Amino acid sequence: MKRQKPGVKDELLPSNASRERFARIYHLLRTRICLLDYPPGTRLSEEALAAEFGISRTPLRRVLGWLESQGLLRSVHGVGTIVTDVDIEAFGQVYQLRMELAELIGKLSPVAPTAETISLFRTLEARSRALVAAPDARDFAQLNIDFFHALMRLSDNEPLKEISERLYYQTARIWQKSISRMDLAEEVTMFGREITEVRAAVEIGDVSAAAYIRRSHISMSFVRLSATKGKTGI
Secondary structure (H helix, E strand, O other), rough: OOOOOOOOOOOOOOOHHHHHHHHHHHHHHHHHEEEHOOOOOOEEEEEHHHHOOOOHHHHHHHHHHHHHHHHOEEEEEEEEEEEEEOOOOOHHHHHHHHHHHHOOOOOOOEEEHHHHHHHHHHHHHHHHHHHHHHOHHEEEHHHHHHHHHHHHHHEEOOOHHHHHHHHHHHHHHHHHHHHHHHHHHHHHHHHHHHHHHHHHHHOOOOOHHHHHHHHHHHHHHHHHHHHHHHHOOO
16 A cells, blocks of 8 residues: 655545644644744744645644644734744743642652653753753753653643643743853753752652752742843843
8 A cells, every 4th residue: 555645635644644743743843933943023934834844734724823822823914924922021920830830740640750751861961961061052942841841751630731831832932032141051050950850859759859849940040031131132
């Protein structure tokens, strides 16, 4: 049986294949937005993206619509789909909620860390050490994303994970916008300490401690970012 070529109409694909394709494109575009590959104000071309992914505009618009519902894109009549901007003051309450949600990881359906999860945190710690030796803003942002998703493995509470993910990605770009005016080496070092502390808690199976550590670092991050407001204009 011949494989269908990229670009086949959505309705001709099995539903599971459609879902997998949706998730793949959604996650890829979300990462590009959060790493500032698409800076705020960028107009996304449906034609170019459809050609890149080998799909029609109909399934692509579903992906863009979901990203818009997450606050990462907005539709402007007569202009198209635009990447939204971020401002630390506008997201102050979001950060407050993220602090509370981080603590809940250790309270709502916590998951005992498996050998695989412990290994994952050890790998993240090794990456953070390499980053301290050679700081890079993009690698820092990617490590932050990967660390967040590792933390989500510590809870089986799906509503908590869904809300936490949505809020995390709403604020992730603030770091990228402000890091040029901050001490990257210092930020990388502080983040490395957080990963090490969380890894130590995960290794002994103390999910509650890992959650408290995460909460405190989100709080400190918000304070440091707020202090850059006058310098960065974010």
